[in-house]
Amino acid sequence: MIESSVPRRTIAQTFSALRASGQIALMPFLSAGYPDLATTAAILPALEAAGAHLIEIGFPFSDPIADGPTIQESYTVALSHKLKLADIFKMVAVARPTVGLPLVGMVSFSIVYRYGLERFIADTKTAGFDALIVPDLPPPEAEAICGKIRAGGLDTVLLVAPTTTPERRAEIVALSSGFIYYLSVSGITGERDQLPTDLTANLQALKKLTDKPVCVGFGISKREHVRQLSGIADGVIVGSAFVKRITQHVGDGPAVIAKAVGDYCRELLL
């Protein structure tokens, strides 16, 4: 069964369309291969149908120091099934024609380094990714590597934390392409009840430095959070809350999980 592929949109096209219509981007995060690759492949078109604007796909890692228990556990489960990088690339390549929205890979530099930087860039590009987030690769280590990633045709999304100094912010903004990932809190991934009170001011200060889109992640899980950030941030990244929806339906099969994840995505956009 070969369907005609959905036309692809770039990250730049996605954000300029959203800005034109005054909308905030919703970027769900999935752990590749959790609970299995067939489910991940089924979720991608379900999320697009539910209105997601970009999708972030996490490469499971044995030692994810920036992740809280929900994502950590999903990685442990995926790896316990002997998931290999080659399997992830194959799954994305096969699923790519079913979605038009941009795909952003989130991957530890431990994986990239061992696999080989050039080889990793080539394989992610070929599989159909649009950008890479390498959360444990801050400047100055990031400088030379970001250039290589961009030369390979992928955007490089770097992170800004609440603790990042003004000098570093300018440097990170300059190295980023596609969008900038702003961490709402100092800490690890995971759902939080309330957004930090200084988030709006921090975002406004960051946006003064750049015209590049700024997306907010860590701790975002509710419709109110998304609404609160509309008009302030260009996008929100929701991770642990999506992974939790998957966990609740483990064993129900790809179709049921894809529907549950799609329903949650719609709920966030109401």
Added chain:
Amino acid sequence: MSTATALPFLSPSTVPDAAGHFGAYGGVFVPETLVTALDQLTAEYTRAKNDPAFQREFDFYLREFVGRPSRLYYAKRLTEKFGGAKIYLKREDLNHTGAHKINNTVGQALLTMRMGKKRVIAETGAGQHGVATATVAALFNLKCDVYMGAEDVRRQSLNVFRMKLMGANVIEVHSGSKTLKDALNEAMRDWMGSVEGTHYIIGSVAGPHPFPMMVRDFQSCMGREARAQCLEKEGKLPDVIIACVGGGSNAAGIFAPFVDDPSVRMIGVEAGGRGSELGHHAATLSQGKPGVLHGMLSYVLQDEDGQTADVHSVSAGLDYPGVGPEHAYWKDNGRVEYVSITDAEALEAFQLLAQCEGILPALETAHAIAQAGKTAGKMAKDQIVLINLSGRGDKDCQEVARLLAK
């Protein structure tokens, strides 16, 4: 006895550079959230190590609280047993808390107070670093949380009790392999959310810059003392220095002050475990490849996708899939040789030192003793082998009894 002191701080090594690189290794590979704290730590450490008041304070606690300088002891019967070079033991086992780990925790606790932070966290494998951290936390009235893998909590129950007695909170880690690397992950996660008021006392010459440099500097009191003591007793430098290597702090501390003495051969001894297949040992430098783990680029035991491999050693303190970046640098430039010793050889050496010298070494240290037997036996009687006796073995008695009963 010489008047060896903790001063000066600077080791003869010319690494790392300002960004924390030891040649191709080291660096800072952590989430952005931690970068500002690491930059502040580097700045504060740089000020402190050049501040005579800080140097005096560090020196005072090493002398009066830790009991430095530690003795350089001629092991006569062990020398006869090995039948070659003269064996000297650098007695770090006689330090307060029973291992070299306290040298570093004293230094980092003093830094914590300089930074105005009131809480420290630490990871621990064998529990020696956890005990050393709990000790300085009690001494300086700092709040202390120690992360320890559930598997290590079982293996090292005595040290868990010691930490609790001194008021530390021991947090069992159940994620991943439930050992040292997972304890380190959990401590990093804690630090990401608590960095404003908390200092993370890393116990080895591992992790992101400035830890590999700073811990080496704090631990290099061992090498500086040993150098002066050997010159005083023998009128010359040792021919060979042997130390065990897990993360590598006792080895870095004893080696660093001898790096510019080309006549001194240095051997780092890793855990060969029960075999050379991945998962059965912790011989990172001997069997691993360059990779990134816990914020540093160094040798790592990983699969071909970069996933951290399982490791095994009879000694919890060597049971680590990474190693400090300066050791990777020394391996590549040939300054230090790295070899491995199996579980069985280490157990034998543990008993040998007990019987020959009346000293129970830590199981980690027993790896260095076993290697010394292989090396010293082939050397002339007027040559000198210096072993860093990094810790005492009381903590291991229960585990050794269990293994010997098998």
